[in-house]
Amino acid sequence: MDKRNRTTNVLIVGVGGQGVIMVSKVLAQLCQEAGHDVKQSEVHGMAKRGGGVFSHVRFGPKVWSPTIPEGEVDILVALEWAEGLRWIRHLKPETGTFIADCQKIVPPFACRSRKRGAEPAYAPQTPEEIIDQVHAGYVMDATGLAANLGNARAANTVLLGALSTALDFPEAAWAQVIAATVPPKSVGINARAFTEGRAWALGGTKRIDVTASGLQKSRAEVHHPQVETVVEITADWCKGCDICVKSCPERCLRLNDQLKAELALPELCTGCQLCSWLCPDMAISVTNTPVQEAAS
């Protein structure tokens, strides 16, 4: 069938809070501006945050139904790995494209044993097994890529970049719609995330790259006459809320240009620990060791 005359079906899935709706909004807006008839329908809000969210986007000369029948999805975009697997049977068997973040958000109920290192009851399939089953497939560490750019929450835009390679819209049109959709202060990071995701996906039609980065920690040692103070900040957990910065009695913390807390003036830190008590994200640890102990 002539590609221009039929409806293109894109299914976007993930869990609450990841930005599934933003991806589908951008796509729907773009299709509309390109003159297509568009129908978008979504299920969210019924899910608890962290529960499943999905959105159907259909476009073409004339779209009748807002939902995509099973087995008719042209492109499946998964912001979370297991959610992608949940919906994979909706993909067109011969021609479907699967785009997924390898990031795993393990639901609380999958955690049946709390022994250290115990395997949660989470989807065991590997990216290699899944890619084998689909026509075209991309499994990427979108969250890691976005985190390296400065904000892990831009992972959805990284995936939009990958999605853009599978559809026939000009790159500039994507960029424009994204800039108009996201909050003004995050236009820059989203533009970078889109470019990065697009460049990555242009590297091949069956690509897997799941190199996740380890926890990034910064460590500062402060020497006092009687105690050694060590301030450790886990940048990956810090959400830049500014609470530690505004609460530190010595004003020695600040947010860096990636909106992560850092100890800017270590010589002023008294080791009072207030920052670590108030950090809602447990990102700061302050330990004080008496000098004799530290020496031995």
Next chain:
Amino acid sequence: MKDTKTETAASFDVNDYLRQDRMPHFLCPGCGHGIALRALLWAVHEQGIPKDRLAVVSGIGCSGRLSAYIDANTFHTTHGRPLTFATGLKLARPDLHVIVITGDGDCLAIGGNHLIHACRRNLDITCVMLNNEIYGMTGGQVSPMTAEGRFTTTTPEGNTEPNFDACALAAAAGASFVGREVTAQVLALKTLLGQAIAHEGFSFVEVLSDCTEIYGRKNDLGASPEMMLAKKSAMRPYAYRNTVDVPFRPNALRTGVLTRTDRPEYGAAWRAMAARIREEE
């Protein structure tokens, strides 16, 4: 006093009590629930409760999700019912320290009836209600704790209903330990939570938390640090009651331990009855 101090007090590292593979948690930047979680784990540590004897039961909400991050026996139950699950658990396993984490919507709206009856029974459970004055998780609907005049998604012109005084409610219903604290006073909060855990009987602690992302924005309350500090300066710490002739902030909500009574604990009476029946058979 319960036999809580069974482990020697090592210094507290919150990471010992967190499921590392679940972190970072899903709360929005600056959400007060995170501060409350850390304070609670600190109190648990100070009470010397081994993780195997700690059971955290939570309802549904941003507050309810916190149990997923705690490395102990955790039970993420249904909306409004954590106290009912906790009641069953505590009756079956009196050796466990049962702590309930609940939200203002979870505890006082859908779960309001369960709260008053749990208070009335006085079973040895610690109920920690994280009050952010809103349904955070579902996008910011009005809750029984939303103050008059505040904006939420369901009160776009301002809330016209008065809110509960949750502590007065719990005390009137019979809770034998009732306290309230703000997140900014984290040491006081930790101490209060420790006292609540150590108390024999039903203890209710209202933590004044902040939903920065929704409530804060809708009501123009400033960024997270401002919201947190504003709460602190709007309270009347119980400890200040005798320090000045003129009452300190006379119209403000009081924080600290508000009620502590010595009523019979329900579990003991229930077990005595069970033993009697068994003997008679």
